[in-house]
Amino acid sequence: MTTRRDFLRISGMGIVVLYTMDIRELMARRTFQFRDYPKDFNAYLRIGEDGRVAFFTGKIEMGQGVYTSLPQMLAEELDVPLSSVDPILGDTDLCPWDMGTFGSMSTRFFGPPMRQAAAEAKAVLKDLAAERLGVPPDRLGTRDGVVYDVADPAVSVTYAELARGQRIERVVRGEVSRDEPTGYTVSGVATERQDGRAKVTGQARYAADIRLDGMLSARILRPPAHGSRLRDADTTRAASVEGVRVVRDGDLVAVLHRHPDVAQEALGMVTATWDPPAEGPGSSNIFEYLEGNLPEARVVSEAGSLSAGRAASETVRESTFRANYMAHAPMEPHAALASVDGQGATIWASTQNPFTLRREAAEILGCPEEDVRVITPFVGGGFGGKTENDQAHEAVRLSRAVGAPVQVAWTREEEFFYDSFRPATIVHVASGVDHAGRLVFWDYRNLHGGNRSSDPVYAIPHHRVTSAGGWGGSGPRYHPLRVGAWRGPGANVNHFAIESQVDIMAEVAGRDPLSFRLEHAKDERVRGVLRAAADLFGEEWRAGPSGRGHGVASGADAGTVVAAMAEVDVDRKTGAVRVLRVVCAQDMGEVINPEGARMQMEGGLIQGLGYALREEIHFDRGAIIERNFDRYELPRFSWLPSIEVTIVDNPALGPQGGGEPSVTMVGAVLANAIHDAIGKRMHELPMTPERVLAALA
């Protein structure tokens, strides 16, 4: 197996830029936990003797477009054509350590040190060129993979020529100054996806597409409900099928065959008896259960005094909002191929955090992490769900057991059953406006959903925001189902609750929902996106409910501020909501790939229709009711509203998270639009036809 040190040795010719990424410092602003930091130098990029630039990142491509945007940033910084950059993603032997791809952090946090690395490489190139051309470095310019004399551009040398015969390593220390973000030619320019061709021709490989000689596909015996225990299993019939191998490793019972469908059929011949799970809550009483099972609340933000705020209010409104469990449901179910041998393991996995998986696999095998290599092919959607790597753990255990490479590719039923759902959430909020219609009081409590984006983007003199539990930390312990981060974790529900309540207060104040928001907006960025969305929407705003089905929402997520407007039509007979139009404006700081950013925004808006209107996981004592797309309804072509998005330019800020903010608007903006249409307030996500009918009754 090639270790990263070997790799650097064999790839030694050329110019390699290494770094000790100061992740601690970068991440100090975040609340994530870190167990290990990079202990050695990690390569960022290598300029080869052919002038091609290999670019290494522990990030993975799951649709969000870093396969395009990160190379774009690098190409820009290094002054090379985008086509000469070869991205290598998510390979733990080759790429610098990374915590994982989530939280809209790829360009936000990875971008700056990567740019430093490129600046470092350029400094080396200029030094080499100065010597070669006999020109002082400060008279040298770079362009399209060439260093040239500014005074006489004919005097020039290519990066390839400079790299030839060299073996130079540089460490990023952040001392080389980089160019100011002006005059971008590659970055900041709309660019076609670099992975597009591979994906439309079926050539792009996902974890389940990787094939090794002698590999076996595994199908695993699953319990009928979470918490049931296997009493016994009879595998004799399955084992008699030609070519089938049966593995029993403690609680793991698997049937393996060269072909996954044959393994599946053989698994059907296994008879098993299970002990039922212990008593537990179900969908019918989940909110009572959660109210009675509360972790300690933490204050997210606080100002003034709640009692003074209440006293200053002329009208106070109290509301409770709820959201149900929902699934990630990426089109690609979890898959992994593991090849375990005496030396360690190589694992191909659909994962959002290959380095975490490396550690987990090393723990399973009882070997050093260096002996495990995780390779991440294209990932077919993650949305937070592929930060859990159970399928790869199973593949590792099974490969160790049979001594052959083993593929574990979950069925859709397994994908639903083992998902880490968006947590069911309760929000209690009380708020008040004074005699002048000013929002002066805001008491907001999120239970079990998470604190992200729970602080409103409005200036309210007396407010307190608290959060108890959620999808991270110890929060999941309090849920009867496994929960985790779902794209814009916490923010979807917080925005739904905050923006619904703000609409209620606007109505109390007799104001239209847009001017009410503009007036209370915390800062110019919030006003900026609201105005940009309003321009695009192009409708007059009136105090609600106007009967027209218009809604507005705004918020902040992952450093980005966002606003959305929508128009809906509600069928009063069936309760069905038809979304006619959604517009969205986003200020996400500097934008690397505007086309990619718009794609992410639009995708988020369309995806958001699902959690807003239909997607819901029902369960009963550990049994998951929705196990496939027949019952779990995703947005589809026929739902498609007209979608318009716009980006508010703000290059001075540096890139912010762009993949999640728009999705967090959808529940909020549709709730407000529905209210505007029918004069009824929706208090629970998803806003299914049944719930709309109940509100109308």
Added chain:
Amino acid sequence: MRRAIRFTVNGRPVEVDAEPGRLLLWVLRSDLGLTGTKYGCGERECGACTVLVDGRPVFSCRQRVGSVEGREVMTAEGVASPDGTLHPVQEALVEHGGLQCGFCTPGMVMRAVGFLRRNPDPTREDIARGMETNLCRCGTYNRIVDAVEQAARQLRAQEDRP
């Protein structure tokens, strides 16, 4: 009973030694190594496994391999010209950004190619209806409709050329 089953895939004759009752999806992916066709649900609910059989889109996850005996199967790997020129549907999807994670994409390509064969001049509503069986979790529907619209125009222009 296992037996030799012959059909063509992407214009190439193949023979597999398989139970006729096995599902085409797995024969393509596992026996023939054509992994461009994806599994998404196994229940005709997502369209990720869409391939063309004699020019018509089918869900390969529920299609028995015995039923395609002697017939022509086309998968995403076989849509572009042998010289690598993309089919107008593929080209338009790349150009319009009608894909993100790309997992639904091969199925979308096949659905659209099959659809346009029988509906050369569709409206946007026709396209949405024709593609309805295929799911995209990344939410690229609007751009897929744009792309299929453009591909339809381009295919008609090619037809018109003498």
